[in-house]
Amino acid sequence: MFDPSQPGTDECVWRAALDAAPSWQPASGRLLIVSPHPDDEVLGAGGLIRQWTDAARPVTVLSVTDGEAAYPDWCGLDRVRRSELRQALSTLCTAPLINVGLSIPDGRVSEQTEVLRAALAALCDADTTLIAPYEDDGHPDHEAAGRVCRQFARSQGIAIARYPIWAWHHSTPATMPVQWGRFALPPQARSAKLAAARCFGSQLHPARRAPIVPPHVLAYFARPYEAFVL
Ligand SMILES: [Zn+2]
Numbered sequence: 275m276f277d278p279s280q281p282g283t284d285e286c287v288w289r290a291a292l293d294a295a296p297s298w299q300p301a302s303g304r305l306l307i308v309s310p311h312p313d314d315e316v317l318g319a320g321g322l323i324r325q326w327t328d329a330a331r332p333v334t335v336l337s338v339t340d341g342e343a344a345y346p347d348w349c350g351l352d353r354v355r356r357s358e359l360r361q362a363l364s365t366l367c368t369a370p371l372i373n374v375g376l377s378i379p380d381g382r383v384s385e386q387t388e389v390l391r392a393a394l395a396a397l398c399d400a401d402t403t404l405i406a407p408y409e410d411d412g413h414p415d416h417e418a419a420g421r422v423c424r425q426f427a428r429s430q431g432i433a434i435a436r437y438p439i440w441a442w443h444h445s446t447p448a449t450m451p452v453q454w455g456r457f458a459l460p461p462q463a464r465s466a467k468l469a470a471a472r473c474f475g476s477q478l479h480p481a482r483r484a485p486i487v488p489p490h491v492l493a494y495f496a497r498p499y500e501a502f503v504l
Pocket residue numbers: 310311314413416439
């Protein structure tokens with residue numbers, strides 16, 4: 275398991291590899307953003323969510339867990355993180371979106387893949403693009419959710435793109451030879467994404483605890499584009 279307090283791959287290394295990646299955007303139907311923990315949806319795809327809602331296109335965010343295992347000794351962290359998510363989504367978007375929560379226990383997504391699969395089946399239609407966590411992201415919940423999404427998309431013929439979170443930190447362009455697609459963010463989408471990311475105070479600057487998302491990790495999510503694995 276990686277340690278987010280350690281420096282990780284420098285953002286300059288990623289920019290050098292990704293700046294020239296081909297541009298990509300989903301087809302014009304619904305987006306279903308699958309988020310293992312509150313903050314993954316904003317960090318991984320916040321700019322895309324903002325652009326889609328600005329264009330009056332439908333967006334659903336599926337929150338798989340409430341993220342309570344980030345600090346196991348923090349009683350009530352699930353409530354704190356749900357509240358941060360509500361604040362972040364209303365900061366991110368001026369138009370409404372749908373947020374569905376599954377409240378699967380944090381850290382145990384691999385034990386409840388049928389619950390996630392049933393939610394995907396209920397929320398997807400043929401025109402949906404699934405925006406899923408990357409299946410080799412290095413966090414067990416991200417990987418379990420990513421695998422379920424990928425299998426579901428394949429079996430149903432649904433379009434899918436995957437967003438890394440922790441792979442930016444522990445992988446490099448050389449160790450991650452995937453097909454990238456770059457979704458450009460205009461200035462207002464980028465600044466809305468960063469403002470939304472700052473709503474997750476429990477992850478950025480918790481009292482008396484080491485942050486899960488320190489500044490050198492947040493730097494991966496301040497690019498003028500979002501890069502997806504296609
Ligand atoms: Zn996560």
